Amino acid sequence: MARLLDKIDSPSDLKGLTRGQLKQLATELRQELVTIVTTNGGHLASNLGAVELTIALHRVFDSPRDKIVWDVGHQSYVHKLLTGRRRQFASLRQYGGLSGFTSRDESPHDPFGAGHSSTSVSAALGMAKARDLSGDDYHVVAVIGDGAITGGEALEALNQVGHLGSRLIIVFNNNGMSISPTVGTLAKLLNKVRFDHRYYQAKEESKQVITSLPWGSELWQVSQRVKSGLKGLVMPTLRWEELGFTYMGSIDGHNVSELEIAFTQARDYHLKPVFVHVITTKGKGYYPAEDDAVYFHGVPPKSATAKVVPTYSEVFAQTVLRLARENPKLVAITPAMPEGNYLGIVEAEFPQRVFDVGICEQHAVTFAAGLATQGFIPIVAIYSTFLQRAFDQVIHDVCLQELPVVFAIDRGGIVGDDGKTHQGTFDISYLTLIPNLIVSAPKDENELQHLLYTAVKAGRPMAIRYPRNSGVGIELDTDLHEIPIGKGEILRQGDDVVILAIGNTVIHAFNAAQELAANGIEATVVNARFVKPLDAELITGLASQIKRLVTVEENVLSGGFGSSVTDLLQKSGISDIQVRSIGIPDEFVEQGTQAILRSKYGLDAKGIAQRVLAMFSIPQPQECSSGKSK
Ligand SMILES: Cc1ncc(C[n+]2csc(CCOP(=O)(O)OP(=O)(O)O)c2C)c(N)n1
Numbered sequence: 001m002a003r004l005l006d007k008i009d010s011p012s013d014l015k016g017l018t019r020g021q022l023k024q025l026a027t028e029l030r031q032e033l034v035t036i037v038t039t040n041g042g043h044l045a046s047n048l049g050a051v052e053l054t055i056a057l058h059r060v061f062d063s064p065r066d067k068i069v070w071d072v073g074h075q076s077y078v079h080k081l082l083t084g085r086r087r088q089f090a091s092l093r094q095y096g097g098l099s100g101f102t103s104r105d106e107s108p109h110d111p112f113g114a115g116h117s118s119t120s121v122s123a124a125l126g127m128a129k130a131r132d133l134s135g136d137d138y139h140v141v142a143v144i145g146d147g148a149i150t151g152g153e154a155l156e157a158l159n160q161v162g163h164l165g166s167r168l169i170i171v172f173n174n175n176g177m178s179i180s181p182t183v184g185t186l187a188k189l190l191n192k193v194r195f196d197h198r199y200y201q202a203k204e205e206s207k208q209v210i211t212s213l214p215w216g217s218e219l220w221q222v223s224q225r226v227k228s229g230l231k232g233l234v235m236p237t238l239r240w241e242e243l244g245f246t247y248m249g250s251i252d253g254h255n256v257s258e259l260e261i262a263f264t265q266a267r268d269y270h271l272k273p274v275f276v277h278v279i280t281t282k283g284k285g286y287y288p289a290e291d292d293a294v295y296f297h298g299v300p301p302k303s304a305t306a307k308v309v310p311t312y313s314e315v316f317a318q319t320v321l322r323l324a325r326e327n328p329k330l331v332a333i334t335p336a337m338p339e340g341n342y343l344g345i346v347e348a349e350f351p352q353r354v355f356d357v358g359i360c361e362q363h364a365v366t367f368a369a370g371l372a373t374q375g376f377i378p379i380v381a382i383y384s385t386f387l388q389r390a391f392d393q394v395i396h397d398v399c400l401q402e403l404p405v406v407f408a409i410d411r412g413g414i415v416g417d418d419g420k421t422h423q424g425t426f427d428i429s430y431l432t433l434i435p436n437l438i439v440s441a442p443k444d445e446n447e448l449q450h451l452l453y454t455a456v457k458a459g460r461p462m463a464i465r466y467p468r469n470s471g472v473g474i475e476l477d478t479d480l481h482e483i484p485i486g487k488g489e490i491l492r493q494g495d496d497v498v499i500l501a502i503g504n505t506v507i508h509a510f511n512a513a514q515e516l517a518a519n520g521i522e523a524t525v526v527n528a529r530f531v532k533p534l535d536a537e538l539i540t541g542l543a544s545q546i547k548r549l550v551t552v553e554e555n556v557l558s559g560g561f562g563s564s565v566t567d568l569l570q571k572s573g574i575s576d577i578q579v580r581s582i583g584i585p586d587e588f589v590e591q592g593t594q595a596i597l598r599s600k601y602g603l604d605a606k607g608i609a610q611r612v613l614a615m616f617s618i619p620q621p622q623e624c625s626s627g628k629s630k
Pocket of ligand 1: 046072074075115116117144145146147148149173175177178179282335336337359361386389
């Protein structure tokens with residue numbers, strides 16, 4: 001049977017569908033989501049839960065004239081399918097394909113790009129204000145989840161929405177889950193309405209009365225007040241009305257008719273910002289995802305090879321567990337990513353010493369600083385891309401006061417399919433410029449455990465950045481030891497060229513040296529281990545003897561490891577040397593597998609060998625595109 005979905009080329013195609021057809025469409029959308037997302041990888045459960053919500057939004061609002069701003073953007077797949085991107089949907093998260101988030105480049109139906117959480121209300125308020133200032137009259141809708149709404153930026157924006165009183169609709173998609181169950185008192189308060197049976201029972205009874213009354217009439221308003229009073233019973237302190245909103249809810253987020261009524265009322269109400277509280281089930285309609293919404297929040301692609309060696313994240317968490325057993329002052333903090341960084345295994349044994357603070361990176365860092373002032377050793381486990389949020393907290397609250405906080409920076413470098421918003425390609429640059437901070441990166445998972453041990457002993461702020469995915473498969477030492485701070489190591493000796501590599505690029509540099517040897521070029525390969533402080537003695541010593549030097553890093557070249565090395569050479573008066581820096585040029589790295597992208601930027605063994613051969617004027621079949629010559 002022909003699919004209804006195949007006839008939807010734009011939201012206007014939804015408008016003439018019957019209730020029965022909408023039900024069928026919802027089923028087809030779920031089938032499409034499951035087929036493509038289980039193949040390509042991506043955010044499955046969040047999208048399954050937003051099917052009816054998205055259909056109803058596009059039937060009531062007139063996108064792209066009306067602006068629908070999705071928070072994070074990870075739940076926008078149905079929106080993509082309904083807004084003219086159905087034919088490209090099979091390319092989701094592939095190199096050159098559709099993004100897994102919203103993107104202004106991709107469609108006029110994406111008025112704001114996202115990937116990082118809690119930006120929707122600010123962006124939507126900006127659009128609403130721009131509309132008012134230009135005398136326009138379109139609608140602006142922010143769709144935000146119960147995880148994202150706990151992020152500081154969202155709270156800052158809500159504060160201003162109430163203050164400005166702009167005409168803006170916030171659709172609160174409450175499924176009780178962030179990636180894991182949403183944490184915090186605010187989340188608990190918002191969630192109360194999901195579970196309080198007194199409210200549901202009373203709401204059902206009052207709903208019949210209210211829906212029979214004309215919207216906005218005096219009787220309607222009285223009934224609404226009675227309903228709000230009921231809400232007050234179960235939500236005693238959080239009053240959206242007091243924050244300046246008209247509150248509507250709670251709405252069954254899987255009932256298109258009920259959603260449409262609510263959205264239409266919100267759309268036609270022009271007096272105040274409206275907060276529409278929608279209750280959804282994460283993973284709805286696909287039993288495995290409903291049953292385990294945490295796993296199905298983000299699934300790997302089918303092509304992902306079965307894990308044979310532990311990931312860096314797993315080795316990190318196992319090491320934290322060991323260290324926590326030895327040291328009662330050690331605590332660990334995660335901003336909403338206990339699955340991604342495996343801290344769950346530590347929490348299982350030390351529930352009092354692991355803190356999931358919600359999607360609150362800034363708070364995570366300053367909270368750690370506070371703990372450190374009182375003699376605790378906090379390990380902030382955070383993805384590189386999300387630590388960007390807490391740049392000032394790293395500077396102002398930790399490093400300026402020289403507090404011994406350990407930053408365990410996961411997903412440093414190229415992360416792959418999540419694309420531009422998630423690549424961890426800036427951390428070396430934005431961390432090395434901060435005084436008092438030690439910045440390191442292990443060459444493999446074994447070195448990661450020793451660096452973590454070193455950081456816990458350091459008594460100063462220290463960052464360790466490591467990549468996404470499996471380690472190199474090396475055996476883990478049973479005893480941990482301190483690595484002298486600022487000391488690199490020579491892995492291979494050769495007289496023709498020095499390759500200085502940092503972090504996960506070390507193994508590629510080492511393999512490149514084997515390829516170079518086959519071409520008669522002998523390379524010294526150095527595992528730098530520290531970007532700050534650099535091993536000045538080792539580097540200047542080698543640079544004085546060998547007149548060709550290459551740096552390699554999975555980070556932007558601007559302000560990165562290579563840049564620190566060239567600064568050092570310059571300060572040391574070493575100028576009679578040919579230097580090349582391999583890294584990410586001045587651009588945002590698109591989505592694609594890590595292998596594709598490493599090859600693109602010449603960061604794999606082949607690319608590194610090609611760059612070195614070019615220094616010797618040995619002709620290459622193709623010159624790689626990355627890196628700049630110095
Ligand atoms: C700043 C930031 N921190 C962490 C993340 C990782 N992340 C992506 S989605 C998500 C959970 C969002 O929960 P919610 O808003 O409730 O949406 P749901 O998936 O439950 O629909 C998190 C923590 C992120 N995208 N941005």
